[in-house]
Every structure is written in C-alpha cells, then in structure tokens.
Amino acid sequence: MDERTRADVERAEAALVEHYPRLVRLTYLVLPPSTGRHRRVLTAHGLVQRALPRARLRRPDGGLPAQRGPAAEPGYDVVRLRALRLALAYEGRPLWGPAALPQVWGLRLFPRVGGAEELALDQALSAVPAPVRAALGLWHLEGLDEDAARSVLARAGVEEPDAAQRAAAQLDRETETGAAALLNSAEFDPCTVQTRPTDLLRRRQRVRAALALVAVLAVGGAAAGLLSGDGDRTGRPPTTAEQALDPGRLLRTPNEAWTDTSRVDFTAWPVRGRQAGDRELLGRALRVWAAPPADARIMTSAGTSTRPPDHPPQLLYAGQIDAVTVVVFYDGERLVRYAEPEGATPTLHFARVDDADLTSGAALVIGRGNGWMRYLLAPWVSDVGVRDLLAPAGPVHGLHVTPDAVTDRIPVPPEGGTGCGHWPAAQFRPSTRIAGTGVNPPFLLTDLNDLVPVHLTSVPPGGAPAARAGEATGTPALQGWARTACSLGTLRGAGVRSVDNWAFAGQRLPEDSGSATWVCSRADTWRGPGSVTLHFLPPTTRPAEPGRIAGRARDTAACSSFGAPVVGNVHWRAQSGKWYLLAAGSHGVGGIDATGGVRVSGHTNTLAAPAGRNAPDEVVGRLRSGGTVRALRP
Template identity: 70%
Template sequence: MPMDERTRADVERAEAAIVEHYPRLVRLAYLVLPPSMGRHRKVLTAHGLVQRALPRPGLRRPAGALPAQRGADAGSGYDLVRRRTLELALAYENRQGLAVLLPPVPFVWGLRLFPRAGGADELALDQALSAVPAPVRAALGLWHLEGLDAEVARAVLERAGVADPDAAQRAAGQLDRQTGARAGALLNSGEFDPCTVQARPTDLLRRRQRVRAVAVMAVVLAAGAVALALPGGAKGDRAATAAQQAQDPGRLLRTPNEQWAKTSRVDFTAWPPRGREAGNKELLARALRVWAAPPADARITTTPGTSTRPPAEPPRLLYAGLIDNVMVVVFHDGERLVRYAEPEGATPTLHFARVDNADLTSGAGLVIGRGNGWMRYLIAPWVSDVATRDLLAPDTPPHGLHLAPDGVTDRIATPPEMGGTCGHWPVAEFRSSPRIDDDRSFLVTDLGELAPVHLTYLPPPSAGGAGSGEATGPAALHSWARTACTLRSLRGTGVRSVNSWAYAQQTLPENAGTATWVCNRADTWRGPGRAMVQFQPPAGGPGDPGRITGRAVDTAVCSRFGRHVLSDVHWQAKSGKWYLLAAGSSQVGGIDVTGGVRATAEAPTLAVPAPKEAPAQVAGRLRDGGSLHALRP
C-alpha cells in the first residue's frame, strides 16, 4: 500500500484516540458549532461529529505531521481525529458540506438534552461566543481546551479549512482579553460540557395528539435507551414525572419580595410574584394547562428563536391579575417569558419571548397589556421611577408616569408602525434603585413584543467616548431624534437592544458645517445582529432624519467584536456641486476610491468632487495593516 494512504493501523490508532479523548473532542465540537442550533441539537451534533471523525482505510494522510503539546496523550491518531472534528464542525457555520447532509448519531426522540447551566460569567461568555464566527470559537478552543500555542493552533486551523486563521486568532485574542483571561476556566466548566447533560421531555401532550399511542410508547422507550447511554441519562426516567409536576400551581417558584436587593443576579429570576390573583390556584392551573396543551383555536405568538415547548419543570410566577378586563398570568422558566391572557368570553392567548441572559436593564420590564395604540409595562422591583418622553422631541423634559402598587404602569402610547407617519416616538425612562445601582436612568422602547428594547448611545471619538452608555444625555437624545423612526423596521424581530454609535464626524466642503456618521446596531436575544449606517448633515430641526448609506445583517459590525466600519455617500452642496464623501471609524488610517471616481486619503474621512451617479468602490486601510470595504445600502 502506498505510504500516503491511511493503513488499518492508522485507523485503529484514530479509533483509540477517539475512545480515550472522547469528552475532550466532543467539548471542542460543541464549542465550534453555531449557537443558533440550540443546546439540545448542539449536544447531539457534537457527539455525532466526533463519532464520524473516524477515518476509513485509504484516506490520504495530510502532508507533514502536526506537533502536539499534550505529550503522550495526543499522538498522530489524535491529531487526525481532532482535525476531522474541526472540519465537520466548521462546515455547519454556513450550512455547507457533507456534515449537513447526513443526520448525526446519536438520534434522540422525545427528550431534550442540555448541559448544566452555569453562572453569570458562563452566560456572558456564551453570549459573547454567539456573536463571533466559528473559526474564532475554534481558535479559542484550541488554546484553552487543547493547550496549543498560537503557532500550532494556526496550523490546525489552516488544515481544518479556515480561510484566514490569523484573523480568527486575532479575534479570539480580543474576546479572551474581554473576559479578563478567564475564558479558559469557563470553557472547562459544566456549561460547555456536552458529555454531562440533563434530560427533559419534549411536548408530551402534543405528541399524544398527533401520534398513535403504541407508536408513542415505542418512541419513548427507544429515546430512553439512547439517553441512558449518555452520562446523566439516568434522569430521563423521571422526565415525565417532572413534566406533570411543572403543571402543579402549588409547585410554582416564588421569589421572596426583597430577594432582588440581596443577589448579584439581577434579572427575571429576582422578580417576586405580584398581582391580586397570584394566589388563585384555579387561574394558575388553567394557565399552566393551556401552556402545556394549547387548544386548537388558541392564539400563540412568539419572538424569533423562541420555543413554545411546555414547561419541563415548575416555572417562576411573575404576575397574576386583571389588566384592562383581561386576566393575565406571566411565567418565567429561566430562558423564556410566557404571558397567558384570558379575555372574558374569548379564547386564551399565549405569548412566548426569549429572555436568556437578561440583566438589570433588559430585565427591567415587560409588556403586561396592550391595546389599540397603547400598552402597559410591568416593571422590575428594582426600578424606582418611571417616566415617558418623545425621542423626536429631545429638548422636552420627561413626563412622570403613575405606577400602581403591583408594578403596572399607566397606559403608554405605542410607537408608529411601518407605512404610517412618524411624528412621535414614545419611550419609557426607567431609574434604578440606589439599593442596587448608582441611581442611573435608561431608556426602553416597545417594538411590539413582550420584552422592551434597551436603547444605548456611544458618542463620537472627539467627545472621548469609551463605551456604550445610556441614551439619556442631551447628545444621545439629539442623536436618537434623527434615527428613531428607523426602529420601525426592527418590529417583531426579537431585538434585545439597539446602540447608536456616532463613529465619525466630518467637516463638509464649502463650509457647510459638520456631518456625523452614525452606526445603529440592533442585537437580538438569539445572538445575530444587524447594523445600519446613517449620514447626518447639519439639520434644520432636531428630528430631521439622516440618510441611510449602509446596511449589514447577521454581522458583528459595530459591536465590540466588529469595531471597524466604513461607509460613503454622494452629497450635494448648496452651490449645486456634488461630492463623494466617505468616513471610517477611528482605526481606519486611509481611504481609497476606485471605479468611476479615483481618489485617496491618508485619514479616516474623504471628500472629493464627483458626479451624482458616478459609480465608486470605497475601501479602507486599517492602522494594523488590514482592510475593509464600505457598507452598501
């Protein structure tokens, strides 16, 4: 047999490496797989990819051998299966390759498997990992899970098919620094261990309605056999009992009233139950039954990326009471808000919203009631004051809002929807209690979902801005006044927060004043975000809108993991002359224009005469030697 082919002995060494280092390989695969898959699917897929990493006799061995830094525990067989595992996991990032065509094993029906939940640090790292591409997660895993140095990790990434391993390692280093060099310890915790899992049932009642009883029995038995083969699977036989207990109103979790002032986890888990009907077990039982098995005519709404599965264990009760002649119950199960509404004489409704990784601001309120042109908030116990203001009137002071003893606000006007005029944009201004915070204020707005959207602001470099801050100061309010109406395009997309970043200011030709370039970034609860760049010349009024010059979706642009941005626009001076303007963020050291216009600038801004319709390709040169292209509308 030629020496460049895998022999039977090579395959046997690879198999031995998989068996010996199986948990290590599965953890690496789990880290690299896209967070958008969900934890259950990631667990099963990670196991399947590692088991499929075993080569077949006859596969050509790669040129050269990769050095391993774990001594005797990682030989050439391990190098091979690690590379194969990375190749298969990376293929899932863009839904390409053979990895997405074949279902991985094991296959589990009727159970959902989750790694054990970690603390606030693990949750923060998981959210940060969801905002970076797979090669960056792979680089981080090779450093902290495999113990490789940068040079060896780069070689592994390159042979696994990563197009730009250097860029992946730079981004991984930036993420590592942002975690305070704790990423290694966190990645080795139970939060990221797909070999130690908890088992929970899927939608049991709906399955019974759709599948014959005998078939369901067979599937459950098969799922139980597979689950028991995995660590932690012994809990699967108690899953059905747990599901029944989750529908018992007497087992609902109830946080003590003052717990929010005594915990470092300030989110929905710190909310006490409120509302006059919080002790009405009949109402709570009805709400839990409808959640577990919604009637055929029930109205169910969800934010994108939110599951409607029944409760796997007793949820937390947040509210139960009468809101505008509608009986309302709100639960929180650790990952979701579930709002049950029972109109008199009408079919009940359920609204599901994903709120994992909520914090002091994003967990400060929820929409408890809604009508034609109005809504009400139920606010967190740590919010000491609520006011309303109009984003399109930045110089108008906020108006105080009455708050009921149970935390429900008076009615607030809802922002305009797409297709209509945009003459006002009401927002709520919350002030946190000095018992847990520095008595700060922050803005939230309603985009038609259960969880409001947190608005933040980052000033231009000339103002010395160093990080996202609250959008309550004069500069932030005037900036938001010119971009508020663009929020309408985000309605119903599961947005968690929107940051307005004034990334550049530019002196306009012909003494026309100073323009501001603003990048608005919307981050969703499920991870992916979108960015929009606006050119804002001097305005005649505080609410004059800017001009959209660039957009990007499913991107890290304008986030802490994508700090470089560049855009351009054709602009007409009062003289009637047209110019091509471009501006980049602070790390853009030069701009080059090709095509119908040719120009260059050794600065982060550029202004050159150019016909209105002249095509131009604008690119930026970064100070660290990299490059980027301008965002297009």
C-alpha cells in the same frame, strides 16, 4: 396519459425516495397558506406520495421489453411535475379527502417556528396565487433559471407562466433578506415538524368504538394525570413533567429578595397580581402552555422556543389587565405570557430573556391594545416616565403605577419609516437599594412589538463601541437618537435586546457647509446575532430631521466591542447644487479609496470628492493594521 413503463416507474420511485424532502418542501410552498400549517404539512406529504405514476399493464411497442437505457424524461422530473400539478390544483379548494392522506389522529403538526422575516414572507406568500409561489419554489428550492421554470410551469398547467414569474420577481425584490434563504429555513420545512395535541375533550367525545375507546383511555389516562397535576393515586412520586404543571409547585420569589441578590434579573421579581393565589387559573395557564388548543394564538419573539415547561417555572404575575386575564411565567430562559380574553381563545407569547440584567430585565409588556401598551415593572424601578425621542429637549412625563407595578397606558411608536412623527420611550430610574450598585443613572427602553422592551444606549464621538456604551439620557445622546429613532421601526418583532448609537466619525463638509456626523446603530438580539445601520447626519436646523441611511449589514460583529472597523459612504449635494461622494471610516481606518464614477484616494478616515449624483462607486477603507474593509451598502 400519465402512465409509464415499469422502468419509468422504478426510476420515478427511486427519485421520489431520494429527493422526498425537496419534493415535500416544494409542494408545501405551493399549497394555499390560508388552510393552516398542520393541514398543509399532511397534504404536502400526501400529494408527493400520490405523485408516483402507475406502470402500464402491457408492454409498449408491440410487446417488446422496455429498454432500460436513459429515459427521455428523468424520473425526478416526472414526480416533480406531477406533485406540482396536484398542488396547483388545490388553489381555492379545501384540503380534505384522499389527497390529504396520511392522516394523523390526535396530533397537530407544525414546521419549526421562524423569525419575523420568515413570518413576513409567509404572509406575503398567502397574498399571491399558487403559480407565483410555484415560480419562487422552482427558482430558490429547485435551482432552475427562468427559462427552465417557465417550461415546468407551462407543463404543470399554469396559463400565464411569464406573469407568474414577474410577480415572483417583484415579491423577491420586496423581501429584505431574500426569499432564497428564507424558503430554505425550518419555517418552510414540512419534514421537520413539532407536534401538539388537538382538543383532548372534544376528541374523547367523538370516540365511540370500543377498541378506539380502549386506546384513548390507555393513552389519554396517562395524559389526564399529567395535565391534572395530581400525580398517580397509587403512591408513585410525580414525574418531572407532572411537577412542572402543578400550580402548587410554582416558584415564588420573596418580595424583598431583590434588595440583596447577586442576580438583578427576572429571578429577583416577586409575584404580583390579585389572582396570584388562584390555583385553577394557574393550572389552566400551565396546561395551555404544555398543550395549546388548536385555536390558540401563539406568538414568539425571534429565536424563542415554544417547548412545554420541563420544570416548575417562576410565577411573576396573575391578574386582570383591561378585562383580560393575564399570567406571566419565567422558566430561567423565557418569559411566557398567557392571556385569556373573556369569551375568546387564549394567547401565548414566548420571549427569550436569558442573561437579562438591571436594564433589560426592568419591564415586560403586560398588556397591549390599539395604539397603546402597559408595562409591568421590576421591583427595583423607583420612577418611570415617558418622553418623545423626536423631541430631545422635551420633558419627561410621569406615569402612574398601580400597587401591582402596572403602568398607565403608554403610546406605542407609530408604523412608518422616515419622518415617523413621534417615538415614545420610557425613562426608568433604578432604586439605590440594589446591593452593590450605588447610584444608577436613568435609562431608556422602547417598545418594538416584543414581550420585553429594547434598551437604548449611546457612545459619544471618540468613544469605543458597545463596550463603553452609556445610557441615552444625556443631551448629546438624545440629540443623536432624535435623528435616528424612526429607523427603529425596521426592527419590530426581531427579538432585539438593545440598540446602541455610536458616533464613529465626524466630517467637515465641502464648500464650508459645516460638519456631519456618521452614526452606527447596532441592534443586538437575545439570541446573539446583531445587525447594523449606518446613518449620515448632515447639519440641520430641525432637531428631529432623520439622517440618511448609508449602509446596512445583518449577522455581523461590526460596531461592537468584538467587531471589525466599519466604512460608509453617500452621495451628498452642496448648497451650490454640486454633488460629492462622501465617505467615512471608524477607528482603525487610515485611508479610503474610491473607484467607479470617480477615482480618488485619501489618507485619513474621511473622504470627499466631486462625483455625479448617480455615479457608481466602490469605496474601500485601508486599515492601519493592514488589510481593507469595504463600505456597507444601504
């Protein structure tokens, strides 16, 4: 039934070749995520190659030659529909057999790793059926509207295309950044892949044929020399890659180097841990880093490469943490934590830490469990304790630290949004022995599910953003963090380096209701881009009452030393029951205009006007230097 004339097949083949990456990406999305990325990559390529229809052996219409005019169904539509049918048919079926061709022996293929948002979307996609994934792909990868997508889904055999599109729309709304941008990222591109070897020992055991054995020995012999770290016995010098896997070449910083150095970062950390001299353990950790086994768990902070070592890294720790053997390396750009639970497969965690400093290089997460974690401390940390950000007047509870600089267990911040109950943060006091720094104030770090904690800072009212950020250990800073800390939960796993609270405006409220503060929380990542959240903090009798989110923005310079002015607005209810539109702008905003449900203009950086609770609004700030800036949306 699917057979076409030779002209149809030629058009289909041309469309397949021209749009091959699009077709493979769509097919990869529809295939079951539970089967693993390696198998999905191979199967997606195999199904698209099988989607080419076959030509009939006889001429249609009584033997007349097929006309070469425009086809009723374009070639691309043919191969897309066939590929979609094949992918939908694999829901709940193992991805093996002829459909999984082409096969790749000895290697595992993975699309490039994305960030926390891509991972969250991939997890959400694994929880919905294939027709829902197909609907998203037709919208965001193929650019079809709902009517066209419904038609394609129906022709592909989906029994309820409308239900599939409704579920897809719901998932789309729940995706904070938007599924369109994420589905077009490298995380979902099976044509741009990374390679890793399979289990080399098991593969050798299964090779029996003489010709295959010769091939394995030819390739595997060189690999064995590389992985053993012993080099070539013929006398040739070891290669750079072999040196990187030699535990005897690991860099080790002297214990007291941190007291007299121009770089107060991870390069100044000495080696800690009772197994720092265990060459067998260190070699094993390096080999797993270079070629992770198929069942190894790999975790990455956003924007961090998982490439193998290309030079001997620095050793920071090797020892036992809560019955788990842990090794930590630093290669000048990344921290790599190797964890080897007893009787379980190893875990690798990669985190980007380039350009660290005295605060952001003060600790790393050396162990983690259910509701707790431990820090490994920098040598310049003289004292550490834990405080609850939601109790700004509360005490700092001291922590016991082992001789290897590992802390007691510290509670992790709870999951949740508004009203999170408590938010632990560690308060560090640096040593005065660091050359040239003098007396250093204490600083706060908090855990956001990454390998390195996040530095919390604050700018007081009237200060300039970011460039003059101070430590968040003073009373005003702690009071501000008590009302904004719960919003940190949205930043988990995003590779955040620091978060700064900047009180960019104060505002007298209508009806003599006191004063409110407008705060911009800026999160800067290790990879560069930052995001901001605007908070409106009205007067309250409860120190930890969360403020209201007044606006958000991603990949922005707002609220930084390089950023443009910022404006936020909220609808606020006075004690009388009357609703007002409130707006405020940062330095540089000389006036604010509001349109929509209310039309009003002000000539300062704050605005208050009566307005209905749900009245639409469009708020724009006028800059003193000329130009305008729109208010951020929640």
